[in-house]
Amino acid sequence: MTAVYPAGHFDAARGAGWSTALALLAAAWTALLVLFHRDVADLAFIYWNSTTFGHCLFVPPVIAWLVWQRGAEVRRLVPAGWWPGLGLVAAGAAGWWLGEVAGVAGARHLGLVVMLQGAVAAVLGWQVAHALLFPLAWMVFLVPFGEWLEGPLQSVTVAMIVPLLHVVDVPVAVDGVLLTIPNGYFEVAEACSGAKFVIAMLAYGTLVANVCFVSWRRRALFMAAALIVPVIANGLRAFGTIYAAHLTSVEAATGFDHIVYGWIFFGGVMAAVLAIGWRWFDRDPDAAWIDVAALARPVHGTIDGWTASGGVIGVATIAFAAGVLTVARADALPTQLYLPAVPGWARVETSRTVPWTPYYPTADHQLFGRYGDQAGARVDVAVAVYAGQREGRELIAFGQGVLRENDRWVKVSDEAPLAGGRAERITVPGPVVRTVVTWYRLAGVTTASEQRVKIETLKAKVLGGQQRAVALHLSAEGPRAATAIAAFLAAAGGPERIAARVADAR
Secondary structure, three states: OOOEOOOOOOOHHHHHHHHHHHHHHHHHHHHHHHHOHHHHHHHHHHHHHOOOOHHHHHHHHHHHHHHHHOHHHHOOEOOOEEOHHHHHHHHHHHHHHHHHHHOOHHHHHHHHHHHHHHHHHHHHOHHHHHHOHHHHHHHHHHOOOOHHHHHHHHHHHHHHHHHHHHHOOOOOEEEOOEEEEOOEEEEOOHHHOOHHHHHHHHHHHHHHHHHHOOOHHHHHHHHHHHHHHHHHHHHHHHHHHHHHHHHOOHHHHHHHHHHHHHHHHHHHHHHHHHHHHHOOOOOOOOOOOOOHHHHOOOOOOEEOHHHHHHHHHHHHHHHHHHHHHHHOOOOOOOOOOOOOOEOOEEEEOOOOOOOOOOEOOOOOEEEEEEEEOOOOOEEEEEEEEEOOOEOOEOOOOOOOEOOOOOOOOEEEEEEEEEOOEEEEEEEEOOOEEEEEEEEEEEOOEEEOOHHHHHHHHHHHHHHOOOOOEEEEEEEEEOOOHHHHHHHHHHHHOOHHHHHHHHHOOO
């Protein structure tokens, strides 16, 4: 298919061709959104409730604007089904299936977006998909991603605040992400790391780079500014908040900061970045967005639009059915599970001062107990057991584990690993400091890696075998917490033995 309509030309055949093609695309998209309605609902919930991904609410209308912007040129093209587009749909379906089986929400969400992108290429064809390449590619910002930036950016923010406080003669003590000044202490929490602004600025910067620039060098420089400026600005904002607290009070400074942070700060950063790049904008506002003539070359692999739309729906349905069948696997668990007896350690009363328990709201079994030895050491043991994992009942999920969302306990820092487990130091006002060491066990593998958990979950679902999964947390309070936990592990035979004995009721 090589035909391209002249500019300004319109006839009944073109109108009928576009009407049919758009109707078939609408049918394919509707089927995808209905079939994967659970993921659509998850995304809507995240957009509406997460301050980190609230910017995703603006992505659909911006995509609509980008398509409208290119509308005059796109209408000169001839829509025609293209079978390689079904390959993109299949890739998205495979990604969704992997995410469903392994319990990785991001993979499911990305898979759905790729299927929607592939449907456009399959039903409307290569020419139209190429003409809409940027709007289609920009759909990736419908996928919530980038939370891994929070930890590194917390460290960057702390590293900026401390020398600035020293410059203005404010004494500060640093303990991980906790900063203490004479009249109070502050936590550089995940929400204060600036990650939400960097993630949003990535989407915003990409949009401006496409709309306002032609030179790739200028685009790259603008993107660098879009990512660096928010980090610097967030560090200055955090410093300003703490300095204001030093001059006034913690309550007054933090109350004002929340208003500025939510309503003014990000708008100012966006305006600043745009102002930095303004003088170097090099795209002619009247220039065409698409070189339609360049697209007028032979396209191989064309198919009937009805076949393409049916193919999209068929591929997605197969992936969905395979996911449902695979994730249904689970083991039978005993009706009652018990914490093990440990030589030299006896069960004692749990802490009454500042109790802590991990958060696993969907586990099939949860156990918690405190052990003590004759030397006075105390170690808390928490275990969560799942008969099998599926959506909403996962070993690794947002807002669960050592700390729940909006927990009164806060993470101070990571500590040196202990017996292969991930060690974290957490605190609560008092202050009470606790060290927690975490392991996961499934399919005969004990690990502290969340990525390894997902891989082993996928293998167990696909290949069969043991489906039960266990989260094990050992914790203790005080400066000798790691020593107490190590002694308890030695007496119990290691984390593998503890987890296995609990899950198998031995």
